[in-house]
Amino acid sequence: MRKNRGVAAVALLKAKRAIVVVGTRPEAIKLAPIIRELRGRRGFVTEVVATGQHCEMVSEALGALDLQVDTWLKENQSNEKLPDLAGRVLSQLRVLFQMKIPDVVVVQGDTTSAVAAALCAFYLEIPIVHVEAGLRSGDFMIPFPEEANRRMISTLATLNLAPTVAAKLNLQSEGVAEEQICVTGNSVIDALHYVVNRSSDWVNRDLRLVGSYERFVLVTAHRRESWGQKMVDIGKAIAAVAKRRQDTLFVLPVHPNPTVQASLLPPMSGLDNVLVTEPLDYGDLCRALAACYFVVTDSGGIQEEAPSLGKPVLVLREVTERPEGVEAGVARLIGTKRNDIELAILELLDDDVAYKKMANRVSPYGDGRAAVRSVQAISHLFGQGCKPEPFAYVDSDDQSSFADQYA
Numbered sequence: 001m002r003k004n005r006g007v008a009a010v011a012l013l014k015a016k017r018a019i020v021v022v023g024t025r026p027e028a029i030k031l032a033p034i035i036r037e038l039r040g041r042r043g044f045v046t047e048v049v050a051t052g053q054h055c056e057m058v059s060e061a062l063g064a065l066d067l068q069v070d071t072w073l074k075e076n077q078s079n080e081k082l083p084d085l086a087g088r089v090l091s092q093l094r095v096l097f098q099m100k101i102p103d104v105v106v107v108q109g110d111t112t113s114a115v116a117a118a119l120c121a122f123y124l125e126i127p128i129v130h131v132e133a134g135l136r137s138g139d140f141m142i143p144f145p146e147e148a149n150r151r152m153i154s155t156l157a158t159l160n161l162a163p164t165v166a167a168k169l170n171l172q173s174e175g176v177a178e179e180q181i182c183v184t185g186n187s188v189i190d191a192l193h194y195v196v197n198r199s200s201d202w203v204n205r206d207l208r209l210v211g212s213y214e215r216f217v218l219v220t221a222h223r224r225e226s227w228g229q230k231m232v233d234i235g236k237a238i239a240a241v242a243k244r245r246q247d248t249l250f251v252l253p254v255h256p257n258p259t260v261q262a263s264l265l266p267p268m269s270g271l272d273n274v275l276v277t278e279p280l281d282y283g284d285l286c287r288a289l290a291a292c293y294f295v296v297t298d299s300g301g302i303q304e305e306a307p308s309l310g311k312p313v314l315v316l317r318e319v320t321e322r323p324e325g326v327e328a329g330v331a332r333l334i335g336t337k338r339n340d341i342e343l344a345i346l347e348l349l350d351d352d353v354a355y356k357k358m359a360n361r362v363s364p365y366g367d368g369r370a371a372v373r374s375v376q377a378i379s380h381l382f383g384q385g386c387k388p389e390p391f392a393y394v395d396s397d398d399q400s401s402f403a404d405q406y407a
Contacts, residue, residue, distance in 0.1 A: 016103040016382055018046045021093070022069070023113025025057040026301050029282060030132060031108050032065040033190035033371035041375055043384055047071060049096065051089050051113040057279070064195055064282040071096070082112050082145060089116035097124050104158075104378065108132055110150035122156045129378055132186060133160035134167030135300075135321040142319060143225055150321075159381050161374050163304075163365060164324050164393065182377040185391035189366030192305050195286040203284050206277050213249040213273070215293040217345070221264055221316055222255035223298040230336040231263035234316060237341035238296070239267040242274050245349055249273050251288060253280045294348050294355070296341070303331055304365040312358030314344050324364035324393070329357060364393040 020035055022028045028050075038046040048067070050058050052075040062068055073092045080088070089112075097105070097120060105121040107114040108131040121128045130153050137147050154160055154171060162168040163186035171181050202208055210216045221234050242250050252268070254261055254276055268274045280288060286305075289295065295306045298316040306313045307330035315326075315333050325331030334344040348355050369391070376388040 015043055015045045017100065018044050018104050018106060018378070019097070019100060019102040020046060020048050020106040021051065021113065021117040022048060022058055022062075022108075023051040023053045023089075023111045023117075025054050025061045025282070027108045027111060027114065028058045028061040029065070029191050029301065030187045031106070032062055032067050033187045033194065034106065034131060034374050035067055036065070037371040037375040038378070041379070043379065043382075044375075047100065047102075049073065049093070051092075051117075053085070053111075053113055061282045065191060085112050086116045089113050090120050093117055093120040094124070097121065097126060102126055104129055104381070106131060106378075107153060110135070110146035110153070112145060112149060115149040115152050118153045118156045127158040127381065128153075128156055129159045129161065129374075129381070130154055130157035131161045131374065132163055132167075133157060133181075134162040134164075134169075134171040136167075136170045137319045137321040139319060143223060143317075143321075147321070159377060161377060163370070164391070166324055168390075182373065182387060183390035183392075184373040184377065184388070185366030185368075185370035186304050187366070187370040187374065188301050188304050189308050189363065190368050190371050191282075192286055192289075192308060193368045195283055196290055196309070200283070202287065203281050204277055206275060207251070207280075207284060207288065209275055210249060210251065210291065214247060216249035216251050216291070217349075218288050218292040218295045218297070219250055219252045220255075220295075220297045220299050220302060222257065222260050223317065226298060226316065226336055227259055228263065231260060232267070233338040234336055234341060235264040235267040237338045237345070238274065239271060240338070240342055241345045241349075242268065242271050244346070246273050248293075248349060249275060251275045251277065251292070253277050253285070253288075255279065294359070296345060304363075307331065307365065308363040310359050312348060312355065314341075314348070316341070322365075328362060328364045328393075330360065330362065330364075332358070367391065 018038055020031055022031055038044045047070045049071045050069040052073045104127045106129045107117045118128050133154050140147055160171055160181045161184045162181055165183055168181050168183050289306055290309050294312040296314045303313055303322045303325050307325055313331040315331055316336055318335050334340050373388040379385045380387045
């Protein structure tokens with residue numbers, strides 16, 4: 001009996017092998033604080049595996065957060081379709097997981113690479129941790145394919161790390177057990193704090209133009225469900241406001257997808273106060289969020305990041321799986337109709353009262369300690385330590401201190 005107890009004790013002390021799978025830049029950004037926390041904690045050996053989707057952008061994002069990829073899968077082919085991407089990632093990860101034999105696989109969010117990694121781990125009976133679990137739009141097809149992906153991953157996951165209480169309630173309404181959920185806050189806030197606190201000069205020299213204007217508006221648009229006429233209307237709306245408010249600079253880091261560029265950019269051609277740039281590296285994006293007047297975006301991550309810096313967010317979507325910002329008054333859904341976009345932007349530019357109501361510097365998404373809670377929850381999954389106290393959003397002056405530094 002003593003010998004058995006000794007063997008059990010040795011097994012308990014043996015380091016757990018964690019493989020963190022990264023596909024896209026947003027995944028890299030949100031997983032980076034958790035990777036760093038895992039690597040700094042005894043009891044884990046952590047390996048970062050990249051799926052080959054966004055090679056340069058993943059490397060750049062991790063580099064901005066002082067991390068790097070350990071293993072790259074075979075790089076994707078140009079114009080790789082979703083079924084091909086899923087099949088490639090699933091097949092290559094099967095070989096890797098069978099060779100490395102991880103104790104846990106960590107995935108983030110709602111990408112095709114994330115659902116393929118989760119499915120592979122499930123087939124091999126490896127525990128799955130889902131970071132940013134429980135976001136829901138309420139429509140299985142919007143956004144496509146993200147809404148379906150995130151629901152599938154949560155069904156497969158052993159541990160769901162929900163960023164907010166609302167996300168936890170979504171999971172519970174779908175039958176996920178209480179013990180499989182931990183509310184952590186969103187790790188994107190951890191990453192934002194890390195980079196902005198190390199702020200430096202612009203990497204993209206074009207951005208020095210912002211110093212020539214009293215204020216600038218950051219605009220990003222790329223969502224698949226907005227391709228076509230909706231994207232054309234977004235471009236026309238930005239152009240119309242830019243013509244009317246030539247004292248304001250509109251900074252538009254354009255998505256590399258040619259379909260997006262062909263629809264979005266033509267209406268803004270030749271306008272001096274519209275700065276079209278290549279996608280910003282993560283450091284420049286964080287600095288732009290800190291320096292801008294407000295944000296117009298269809299990005300999920302920016303909906304979470306901007307409020308932490310006291311920046312109002314106008315969301316170019318009909319629905320959002322991040323309703324906490326809307327409920328807190330720091331974000332507003334404005335859709336993709338040209339007239340609605342124009343009116344919403346002009347209101348924030350011209351109405352100081354309306355602007356201040358949204359720029360209240362309170363974030364419902366996190367406090368910069370999501371990674372600590374996440375790794376505590378993963379440790380608890382293996383019987384090490386206690387489950388962390390959940391993140392709770394409090395509308396208080398304490399929440400505003402970080403944003404005040406960059407107001």
